[in-house]
Amino acid sequence: MTAIKHPASDGTAIYEHPDGAxxxxDAIELLMTACDGTTTVNVDxxxxxxxxxxxxxxxxGSIQPEGVK
Known part of the structure; x- marks a missing residue:
């Protein structure tokens, strides 16, 4: 399950996986940064x-798992 941190007032949103990744x-800089603890990748x-x-x-986010109504 991925925990979603709500967007901050600075135009960023962070999606975290329980394993630390x-x-x-960043909506201001139009940048995506992916990090797994040892490697960080920045994508413009x-x-x-x-x-x-x-x-x-x-x-x-609108997709529901099977069996959930």
């Missing part, structure tokens, strides 16, 4: 990429 989205995704990621996360 996390992905940080631009405005369109940020919008597409937002839409994808909304779609993923």
């Amino acid at each position: 996390n992905i940080r989205f 995704i631009g405005q369109l990429g940020m919008l597409e990621l937002g839409h994808a996360l909304i779609r993923i």
Whole structure:
């Protein structure tokens, strides 16, 4: 299960996995940073990429597991 930290007032949102890995989205800098504790990757995704990621996360968040109504 992924814990979602609500977006901060500085335009960032952090998605953390219990094993310590996390992905940080920065809407101000249009940057995505992925970190697993030993390796950090920064990706400049631009405005369109940020919008597409937002839409994808909304779609993923609306999917319910089988058997859940």
